[in-house]
Amino acid sequence: DGGITQSPKYLFRKEGQNVTLSCEQNLNHDAMYWYRQDPGQGLRLIYYSQIVNDFQKGDIAEGYSVSREKKESFPLTVTSAQKNPTAFYLCASSVGRNTEAFFGQGTRLTVV
Amino acid sequence: GESVGLHLPTLSVQEGDNSIINCAYSNSASDYFIWYKQESGKGPQFIIDIRSNMDKRQGQRVTVLLNKTVKHLSLQIAATQPGDSAVYFCADTNTGNQFYFGTGTSLTVIP
Numbered sequence: 001d002g003g004i005t006q007s008p009k010y011l012f013r014k015e016g017q018n019v020t021l022s023c024e025q026n027l028n029h030d031a032m033y034w035y036r037q038d039p040g041q042g043l044r045l046i047y048y049s050q051i052v053n054d055f056q057k058g059d060i061a062e063g064y065s066v067s068r069e070k071k072e073s074f075p076l077t078v079t080s081a082q083k084n085p086t087a088f089y090l091c092a093s094s095v096g097r098n099t100e101a102f103f104g105q106g107t108r109l110t111v112v
Numbered sequence: 113g114e115s116v117g118l119h120l121p122t123l124s125v126q127e128g129d130n131s132i133i134n135c136a137y138s139n140s141a142s143d144y145f146i147w148y149k150q151e152s153g154k155g156p157q158f159i160i161d162i163r164s165n166m167d168k169r170q171g172q173r174v175t176v177l178l179n180k181t182v183k184h185l186s187l188q189i190a191a192t193q194p195g196d197s198a199v200y201f202c203a204d205t206n207t208g209n210q211f212y213f214g215t216g217t218s219l220t221v222i223p
Contacts (some may be wrong), residue, residue, distance in 0.1 A: 008154075033211070042201060043156075043213040058210065064198070066216055090155055092211075098144040101203075103155035 002028065006091050006104035013078070013085070013111050021076045021107045023091035030096055032074035036060060037088040037106075046089075049074055051098070078109065086111050124220045131189040133217045135202035140183065142204040146211070147187045150199045159187070159200075183219060188220075199223045 004025040013019045022110040025032065033049050045058030049068040062097050063082025068074055074093075078085045092101040137145075143164040148156035160167045162176045162185070163176045169176050175188040189196055199216040 035213075040215075042215040043203075045212075048210055067146075092155075098205060100146055100158045100161055102158070103148075105155045106153070106201055108153075 004093050004102050004104040006089075006107050008107060009105065011107055011109045012110065013109060015111055016080045018077055018079050019109065021078070021089055021091075021109070023074045023076065023104060025072055025093040025102075027093055027102060028071070029056070029093035029102075030071070031094045031101075032068065033092040033094075033101060034058075034066065034074070034076045035090045035092065037090060043090060045050075056084060085109055121215070122218045122220070124222055125192050127194060127221050127223050128191055131187075131192045131196070131219060131221075133187045133189075133200050133219065135183070135185050135187075135214055137183050137202075137204050139204070139206050140180075141206040142183075145150045145176070145178060145185050146203045147174075148201045148203065148213075149196075150201060150216070152198075156201060168183075192219075192221050194221045194223055209223075 007022045033048040034046040037043050044060050046064050047055055047058055047066040049055035052071050055066050055068050065077045088106050090106045091104045094101040146161045147159040149159050150156040160171045160174050160176050162178050167178050173190045178185045197220050199218050201213050201216045203211040204211045
């Protein structure tokens, strides 16, 4: 089955720790995205990548880092510099510009 | 930055009625628009899209209308069913390769 997979579904982190969220797609899509969603709010773009070995900051990149070493993988690291990391994180991919984005099922990160 | 908003945060409709969800966007350069449905605790699901060279597009029980003059789009759901209860988001893109999302409208279908 083709799709986009995020893991884990739930993640707990202690304050001051870095944590990495996984996102893998087997859709052969060039573009991948990370969004953050807070309760009752829309999706805000953290980072996006249009092609392997290239990525761009979104609107709320501070405290996050990404890599795109392989076409199918776009991991997101939430660093200790992110002051309010508790949120629902969504990864998406698309063929390219002006095509629909397919979303994973999300990772809910909680800082304890 | 980009601003995509929705007129109403919540909408309740009777089962079988038609639903209309509205969305306003601010960037006149936006050329592609998508509607997504998100159920609680899940990722958004694609419903329908429309490009700026069109003003109407129909799918199964859904219709999207685009009015570029007033920078407004709407999603119409015919014969709304309980399974349609969810949060609906509009999103747009312009010259970049980024999707900008509105804050969402929560649709509740009353049996």
